[in-house]
Amino acid sequence: MHQTPRDDFCRGVWYFIGYMERILIGKLGEHVGETVSISGWVDVRRDQGKMVFFDFRDRSGKVQGVVLPASPAIEVAKDIRNEYAVRVEGVVNKRPEKNVQADRQNGDIELEVTAIEVLAKAEPLPFDMSVSGFNLDLTAQLDHRALVLRHPRLQAIFKVQNVIIDSFREYLKSQDFFEFQAPAITPAVAEGGAEVFEVNYFDKKAYLSQSPQLYKQIVMTAFERVFSVNKIFRAEPSATTRHLTEVVSLDAELAFIDSWKDVRDVSEETVRYILKEIEKRCATELSLLGTKLPVMIEKTPTLSLTEAQEKIFAKNGRDVRGEKDLNPEDERELCAIIKEETGSDFVYVYGYPTRKKPFYVYPNPENPEFNEGMDLLCRGVEWLSGGRRINNYDQLMTHVKEWGMDPEKISMFLEAFKYGVPPEGGFAFGAERMTMQILELKNVREASMFPRDMNRIDQLLTGHPSETPEK
């Protein structure tokens, strides 16, 4: 930043004669013995006799500062509370050996404060924001979202979420996948409309996208391998710990596969890369959140639905053979059995009843009652879904009719398949749910910065004035 006089009318109660260049707190260890200037927030204030101690915080971390009774800053320091935004000048001192806190960032140094400029005051905090004292329930956290986002626990969650999304992107780009922007507004409800949001679109109706599925297949026919990171919307009238109305969907699709197993392989390596990157880049966050990454072995076990049901029967004597899907209890038992047998926390299940799944899923040619869709399970729940799709135009049209759909509503999608679409497939998962599952959070709302559900959009919706829109 420039050392020019400031054109700032709320510059606080104290004024420097000229500005030193700001040093990030995370870099202070390189400036021992020097006078420096930092900017940040007061994380904690502690009084000890006539001295005042502060932990200062910026985007790079924290450092302890001390204002001695003889410091020119002592008068200003007396009024400063937690979360004040400040500019601080001081000398970086080595701490005496006995005061070194080896396990903390900057635990071997201390800033001896010579000047403080208040950039912005803060009201007294409405609750304890310290790492150990923070115990707000989720509702209260959502009521004070702006303030709570400053807490290290929440910052750790969204740091991990960023690594999930970044790694998804990085891995697929390394495999020649082309990113595209999937639309949010769609013209019609392709696959049944029970859980779709309707938009008043000028004098017409439009709908919020429930999935970029058809768009990613279209773009795949042009770019061969594609992915998208885009919002999807589900009007599920349920307030469970696993449902949001708006989520970030991570979607991939690839052509020229030999079988659905190629899709499985790419999805497996994508998840493996994500886990590896989290391990590499988020050690501090995992430790703060007290969680351990699941184990992915060299080749994740893969079972058909039928084989999975047989395994549950053989092991536990519970007979779910012939059921159309795995229920939550089946998923938990299957994951436990696979973990015990192989050490893997992950297991793929494929081959679901064709008619229970969307029209575009590819039926097994040797047994068309079952399809080549797949799910990746881990720790008892589904993490990712995908499979091979129908690529032959005539077969697709047969399904469109059998599923009772209006081909006119998906004409752009269908047109793509008139012009030579090779065998293809893809997979998808939600960023929030993946974050929740990797970090073993109890509620998916913890994994969304601004979670939306049927009862809340930032504020609770009950009696909310948004029913009478302003003009």
Place this chain on the structure above:
Amino acid sequence: MHQTPRDDFCRGVWYFIGYMERILIGKLGEHVGETVSISGWVDVRRDQGKMVFFDFRDRSGKVQGVVLPASPAIEVAKDIRNEYAVRVEGVVNKRPEKNVQADRQNGDIELEVTAIEVLAKAEPLPFDMSVSGFNLDLTAQLDHRALVLRHPRLQAIFKVQNVIIDSFREYLKSQDFFEFQAPAITPAVAEGGAEVFEVNYFDKKAYLSQSPQLYKQIVMTAFERVFSVNKIFRAEPSATTRHLTEVVSLDAELAFIDSWKDVRDVSEETVRYILKEIEKRCATELSLLGTKLPVMIEKTPTLSLTEAQEKIFAKNGRDVRGEKDLNPEDERELCAIIKEETGSDFVYVYGYPTRKKPFYVYPNPENPEFNEGMDLLCRGVEWLSGGRRINNYDQLMTHVKEWGMDPEKISMFLEAFKYGVPPEGGFAFGAERMTMQILELKNVREASMFPRDMNRIDQLLTGHPSETPEK
């Protein structure tokens, strides 16, 4: 891909005994003299006597193949048309010197085809898809979006768009900015509701976000430097060449600035990085699209609105002094003058009338009638907007009241500013418009894969069945 027998019932008319590993067309130059297998689409078919020539295309590029009259593939080749998806086996031959096309990818080799498997047939194309013969107007392009996305001109546009978005992300991450997901569904219309889409949200009303502005300011108060790449929605009832109802907004916000000039500097370096990366990674695309990047000099000229108006008057004698904003003619003239004076295609203009801009823009403390908002102009139009924001809670509340807003509707935003928000600012631009401007496209619809406007969502909306939603 695995060399396992295929479980594919539509495997085409010809069958290999075992599969060779697929080689990407872009790598064929490394396999001269070898027998290889490629997969891709038939880009062009040409018959020459009893020989058949094909250009094959995959995600990595194109190569010419020849089927000699004695080839076992000659019978299959006779039926193959453009856009068939095929697997091809053949020998990579060096071309004789006189047939080398040095300016084309793989112009020095040719694939002598020994086998072709049709993976999927294509209907005859409804129009000429060749590079030189393609001349569909935009409406026809949008009517056949799925097919047209295969054209190199369109692929070039979206390749450049990806580099714009990727570079924005890369540069800001290198400067410690934290990415966050801005919501699309919002509870209320903060800044006037004329151009907002209403969503039927269970039994309530919600709105599609017109800007992540308030959210990025909230997240900035927690993470200090933030950015987002997210959809925004504008219900503008106009069908101009510059308006879409759904666009990708690239947004950034940073705290601890000394003045709005720090925001200008970060935005300038972001645009500089984007241009540099396009130059580095998109030479082929720029050449195909016949466009040149604008010139950004070492320090982009920066004028206040008043200075810009004076300059136009002094140079051209046209008196717009005292006007509240630059009109399109002013913008064109200013850019021309700056280009002539400095060689720069870019110019920043700052200091607009405070009351003509949103409530959160910071007024100049020495002259509060004007604010510290800014625009970056280039080639006669606005490319990017931003500026310093009000960070003081009391000042913000004063503006909220003066602007006639309901504080209850932005209570989460306002809460953030109760707790020590330092001087801050940010900027934003739209991915589609930036793509259009960099590539000098005539219509912003060309820069959106699936453009939405008041008349079209994929299909034209006139008489569209989406008016009667299915249940």
